[in-house]
Amino acid sequence: MKPKCIFLTVFFLTIGQTVYANQTLKCVTTDYRLSARYNKSWGMSWIPEIFSIMINSDGIKVLGKNATITENSEKKLKFFLRNEHKNQNYTLRKFTYFKTNGKFNVGFQLPGGYADPGDIWGSCTVE
Numbered sequence: 368m369k370p371k372c373i374f375l376t377v378f379f380l381t382i383g384q385t386v387y388a389n390q391t392l393k394c395v396t397t398d399y400r401l402s403a404r405y406n407k408s409w410g411m412s413w414i415p416e417i418f419s420i421m422i423n424s425d426g427i428k429v430l431g432k433n434a435t436i437t438e439n440s441e442k443k444l445k446f447f448l449r450n451e452h453k454n455q456n457y458t459l460r461k462f463t464y465f466k467t468n469g470k471f472n473v474g475f476q477l478p479g480g481y482a483d484p485g486d487i488w489g490s491c492t493v494e
Contacts, residue, residue, distance in 0.1 A: 392420040396489035405484040414487045
């Protein structure tokens, strides 16, 4: 009985990972909620109006870069991109994809005490 249960558990986990493994999210930015110090063109330089998120067994690739996953639950997927600057500082783009309604949010962590630029919102469809 035990070998059968182990086999079924491994089988269903493998199927679940396969379904999740190769997924593309087509995303459209709908709202650049940036503070007065940052304009829409600044936001578009970091998060374009249309982009894809590719999820596979190796991880997540967004905007041509590998992202680091921080949370993957039933309701949301959180990950970030780290952009290095010449002076050893970096900017973090923190993505949250809400699986329940298909919306996404991107927040920023800027180096050197720069003011918080605000958030960028949009929605994604699974392809």
